[in-house]
Amino acid sequence: MTATKQAMDAFVHETGGWVASQLEACTRCGMCAEACHFYQSSGNPEYAPVWKLELLRRAYEQRFTIFGGIKAAIGLDKRVTDDDLKHWSELNYYACTVCNKCSMVCPMGIDLGSLLHGVRAGLSAAELVPADLMAAVNKQVDEGSPLGMTSAVWDQRLEWVADEWEVEIPRDVKGADTLVVFSSIEVMKFPTNVAAIAKVLNKAGEKWTVSSKAREVVNFGFYEGSEEHTKLFINRILEGAKELGVKRIIVTECGHAYDALRWHAANWIPEANDFEVIHITGVLGELIGAGRIKIKPGFFDQNGNGTITFHDACKIQRKGGHIQEPRDILNVLAPKSFKEMTPNREESVCCGGGGGVIAIKAADAIRYKAFELKIDQVNKVGAKTVAMTCSNCRLQFTDSVEHFKLDWKVTGLAQMVADALVE
Amino acid sequence: MTWESVLEFARGPFFYAALLIFVAGMVYRLVNVIGLGWNRDRVPVKGSKTSGVVMSFLKGILIWPFIPWVKNTFSRNPLIYVGGGLFHLGLFAVIFLGTPHMLVWKSLLGFGWPTLATPIVDWLAAVAIIAMLILLVHRIVNPVVKLISGPAEYVAWLLVFLPMLTGYMMTHHLWFQYDVLFSLHMLTVDVLLIWVPFSRISHFIFYFFARTIHGQEFGKRGVAV
Numbered sequence: 039m040t041a042t043k044q045a046m047d048a049f050v051h052e053t054g055g056w057v058a059s060q061l062e063a064c065t066r067c068g069m070c071a072e073a074c075h076f077y078q079s080s081g082n083p084e085y086a087p088v089w090k091l092e093l094l095r096r097a098y099e100q101r102f103t104i105f106g107g108i109k110a111a112i113g114l115d116k117r118v119t120d121d122d123l124k125h126w127s128e129l130n131y132y133a134c135t136v137c138n139k140c141s142m143v144c145p146m147g148i149d150l151g152s153l154l155h156g157v158r159a160g161l162s163a164a165e166l167v168p169a170d171l172m173a174a175v176n177k178q179v180d181e182g183s184p185l186g187m188t189s190a191v192w193d194q195r196l197e198w199v200a201d202e203w204e205v206e207i208p209r210d211v212k213g214a215d216t217l218v219v220f221s222s223i224e225v226m227k228f229p230t231n232v233a234a235i236a237k238v239l240n241k242a243g244e245k246w247t248v249s250s251k252a253r254e255v256v257n258f259g260f261y262e263g264s265e266e267h268t269k270l271f272i273n274r275i276l277e278g279a280k281e282l283g284v285k286r287i288i289v290t291e292c293g294h295a296y297d298a299l300r301w302h303a304a305n306w307i308p309e310a311n312d313f314e315v316i317h318i319t320g321v322l323g324e325l326i327g328a329g330r331i332k333i334k335p336g337f338f339d340q341n342g343n344g345t346i347t348f349h350d351a352c353k354i355q356r357k358g359g360h361i362q363e364p365r366d367i368l369n370v371l372a373p374k375s376f377k378e379m380t381p382n383r384e385e386s387v388c389c390g391g392g393g394g395v396i397a398i399k400a401a402d403a404i405r406y407k408a409f410e411l412k413i414d415q416v417n418k419v420g421a422k423t424v425a426m427t428c429s430n431c432r433l434q435f436t437d438s439v440e441h442f443k444l445d446w447k448v449t450g451l452a453q454m455v456a457d458a459l460v461e
Numbered sequence: 462m463t464w465e466s467v468l469e470f471a472r473g474p475f476f477y478a479a480l481l482i483f484v485a486g487m488v489y490r491l492v493n494v495i496g497l498g499w500n501r502d503r504v505p506v507k508g509s510k511t512s513g514v515v516m517s518f519l520k521g522i523l524i525w526p527f528i529p530w531v532k533n534t535f536s537r538n539p540l541i542y543v544g545g546g547l548f549h550l551g552l553f554a555v556i557f558l559g560t561p562h563m564l565v566w567k568s569l570l571g572f573g574w575p576t577l578a579t580p581i582v583d584w585l586a587a588v589a590i591i592a593m594l595i596l597l598v599h600r601i602v603n604p605v606v607k608l609i610s611g612p613a614e615y616v617a618w619l620l621v622f623l624p625m626l627t628g629y630m631m632t633h634h635l636w637f638q639y640d641v642l643f644s645l646h647m648l649t650v651d652v653l654l655i656w657v658p659f660s661r662i663s664h665f666i667f668y669f670f671a672r673t674i675h676g677q678e679f680g681k682r683g684v685a686v
Contacts, residue, residue: 055497059670062494065661066614067545068606083604092609103493105659114612145545146668147517147675147686301682304503311503359507359682384684 041120041164048163049097052156060153061098063146064088070140070150075388076133079407085133087140087150093118093126094157127166130157132401135393136294137352142385151357158263167262170398175258175267182274183254184397185222192253195225196232203233206240210282211247217284217313218246219255219275221292223429228291231429234456235290235318241459242330246288252278255295261394265306272303272310279313286314288321291450293353293392293428301357317354319427322455323363326370337458338372343447344422346372347379349412349435350386351428364427364451371458379415387411391434409438416446423447425454464640471647479651480569486658487666494667506681513680517672520686541599541606544592551589554582555628586629593622617660623649 053061071077071086083089096118099106109115116122136158138151161167167175174184181188187195200207208214218239224231239246252275259267279287289296296317303310325331338346348364355361361383368376381387390408395401412435416424424446426432435448556562558577567573576582597618600606627649629635631642657663679686 053497055494055499056674058494058497059667060674062490063664063667063671065664066606066609067541068603068609069541071605077605081604083608086605086609088609089605102497103490109613141675141678144671144675145521146664146671147521148671149674149678152678301504304505305500308503311505314505356684357682359684361684384679 041123041166042118045093045123045160045164045166046097046101046118048160049094049156050101052094052159053098053102057094057153057156058098058102060146060148061091061095063148064095065146067145069143069145073139073143075135075137075139075390075408075411076404079390079411080133080404082133084129087134087154090126090129090134091150091153091157093122093160094153097160123161123164123166126157127161127168128400130154130161131168131171131394132398133395133404135352135388135390135395137388137392138357139352139385139388142356155263158261159265160263162262162264168398168400170400171258171261171394174394174397175262175264178254178256178258178271179267183222184256184258185226187222187225187254189250189253192225192250195229196248199225199229199232199236203230203237205233205236207232207236208247210250211245212282214245214247214282214284216244216246216286216288217252217279217282218248218288218290219252219278219295220248220290221256221295221429222254223256223292223433224290228429228432228450230453231291231450234450234453237456238322238325238331238452238459242325244325244330247282247284249278249282251281252276255289255292255299257295257298258394258397260294260298260302261397268298268302269306272299272307275299276303276307276309276313280309284313286316288316288318290318291427291429291432291452293351293358293430297353297357317358317360317427318452319354319358319360319363322367322452323360326367326455331455332460333367333370333455333458334460335370336373338376338423338454339374343372343375345377345420346375346423346425347377347416347419347421348382348451349379349389349424349426349431350382350384351426351431352386352388352392354427355386356384360427364425367451367455368425371454377419377421379419379421387415389431389434391437392428392430396430396434396437405434406438406441409434409442412438413442413444421446423449425449425451427451464638464644468640468644468647471644471651475651476647479654483654483657486655487663490658490663491666494670502677502681504681508680508683510677510680513678513686514673514676517676517679517686521672521675540595541603544595544599548589548592548596551585551587551592552625554585555589555625558582559586583632586625586632590622590625590629593618593625597622613660617656617662620649620653620656620660621662624653 070088074087077085100110110117136151136154140150178184196207220232257271259271300315389412390405395405439446559582560576563573563576600610627642627646631646676686
C-alpha cells in the first residue's frame, strides 16, 4: 500500500481551504459530464470529471472531516487502494486534458481543472504516471526536452530554420527586451512557426533573443502533476531570462506551458514575477494594434483556403484569456471566409490532445474518439482551414486529420500573420 | 401521547435543539474548511478578479439556473438543468416568501418582510416537488449521476423531500388531520435540520466559496465567467 500512502499524503498536501471548500460545494449533480469531450464522445460515465476527482474527495473527507472518517471506518465510504490508484491513473491521464470546460458548466462554479491537476499530483507521487508520459518527463529532465531537443539539436535546427527561411534569429543577446522560448514541438515539427514568429518580431523591430539555456518552453512536469519537475523546468527558463537580463518572456504557440508559466509559476517561484510573461497571441494583437506590423486585409480570402475557422485552445483562450486577439486578426486577414464554430471562445470544445494525452500511446483510441466532436464542429461550418494558437492542438489536429483522412488545412495564427505581413 | 403533544415537542424543544445542531454543525464545517489555510495568489492579474466575482454570482444566481440554452452544452440534457433551477426557486420561495415560514423567521429574528400571495407560493411548491421527483428519476437512470450517487445522496433527497411533501399536504388538508400533518412536517424539518451539517445539503454555504473562486479564476484571466 505504499503507492496509496504516497498518493494520500500528496492529496493531503494539496488540500488547503481553497480545494476543500470546492470539494464541499459539490452536490454530485453530474452536470460536469455534459461538458467533458471524453464523456460526450464515449458515453463512459467514468469519464465524468466529478468521478475523476473521486480519490481526492475520499482523501479529503476521510482525513479532514469527522463524518468522513466515521463513514470510512464503518464501511460506508471506500478507502483508497493501490488498484484504485491504477484505475484512476488511466481515467485522469488517458481521458482528461485538464481543459477546464467542466468548470464552465458546474452550477457551483467549482474550478474542476485545478482540482483534477491535484489528482495528478497524487498519482505522480504514487509513481503511477503512464509509462509513455513519464518517459517524456524523464527525457526533459535529462536532455532538456521531451522531444530530444538537446543543446546540439536545438543549435542545428535554429541554424537550419534561419537559413531555410532567410530569417534572423538572435541568440543569447544580453540586454534584449524580450526572451522568446519556443516549444520543441515547433522547433522539431512545425519549424515554419519558428520562422514566422522570428519574421514578425524582426519586422516589428522588437529587441528579442532566444536563450541556449532556456531552450524549451514545454513543461511535461506540469502534465505529470509533479510540482518538483514543473518547478525544475520553469527554473530553467527563468535562469535563461535572468542571465540575459530581459524584461519579458514570450511563450510561443504552446498552451500548457503558458498556463504553467503565466498562471502558476509565481505561486511556486516568486522570482517569476520579475518578468512579464505573455503569449505570442497577445503579442501579435499588441503589435498589430500599435501599428508596429501591418497585415494585408483579406489576404486569406483569396488564396483558396475555403472557409477558415478558429479553434480555441483550452490553455490559451479559456484559461489564458487571449480570446479576442485571434478574432480581431482573422477578421482582418479573412473578413469573408472566417466563420466561428459553436460553441466557441471560452466555451470551446477541447481538441482532446492536451494534458499529455497525445503523448500516451494507450490513449490513442480515446483521443481520436474525442476528436470526432471537433470534426462535427468544423464540418458544421464547412471549414477547410482550421487556425489555432497552440502547437499541441495543432499536433492533435494534424495527427487526427491523417487518421481520419480529412482534407483540412491546419495552421497556426502566427504563421498566418507572418504570411500576410506587409513587407 | 396525543398528536397535540407530539406537535408541541416537534415545534418546541426538538425544533430548537435541531436548530442549534444545525447552526453549530455548520459553523464547525466552516471553521474546519477555513482552518485548512489559504495560500496567497501572487500571480499578476490580467483582467479583474472583482468583476469576475460579481459576474459569477449574477450569472450563477439569475441566469444559468433557468435558461439552459445560454450554455449550449446543455442542448442534449436541458431537463436536469431546468429541474435543478426550478427546485431551488420553489424551495427558496416557500422558505423565505411563504407567509407561515416568514412568521417563523420573524419569531427567530425579530423582524419580518412582505411575502408572496399564497397561490403563487403554492404553485412554486408544487413545481419544486415535481422537480424533485424528476431529479430522483434522473439520479437513478442517468449513468453518470447513478455512478456518483451513494446512500448519502438518496438519504439527503428523502430528508429534503419529506418536509416539502408534508408541508404541501398540510396546506391542502390532504388525507390526514391537520395536527398529524403539522406534527409530521415539524418532525421531518427537525430531522432535516440536524442532517444538513452531515451531508452535501450544506452546499448552500460552500456555494459562495466556489462561486467566488470561479469568479476570481476567470476574472483574473480576463475571461467571461
